Amino acid sequence: MNTRSKKENIQLYECPECQLHYKEKEWMNKCEAWCKEHHSCNLEIIAHAIENEKEKR
Numbered sequence: 858m859n860t861r862s863k864k865e866n867i868q869l870y871e872c873p874e875c876q877l878h879y880k881e882k883e884w885m886n887k888c889e890a891w892c893k894e895h896h897s898c899n900l901e902i903i904a905h906a907i908e909n910e911k912e913k914r
């Protein structure tokens with residue numbers, strides 16, 4: 858498993874389908890399962906991606 862995090866040593870999990878990153882492996886698994894099945898993103902799931910968390914500040 859490779860991590861491309863540049864900041865700190867936080868372990869991130871990347872969804873292989875949509876390339877969003879999660880701090881929780883559980884969310885990555887949910888995202889991957891959803892992406893594979895629906896070929897689209899579930900807003901409730903991707904809200905947990907770090908890409909979307911950043912906007913909250």
Ligand SMILES: [Zn+2]
Nearest residue numbers: 872875888892
């Ligand atoms: Zn995904």
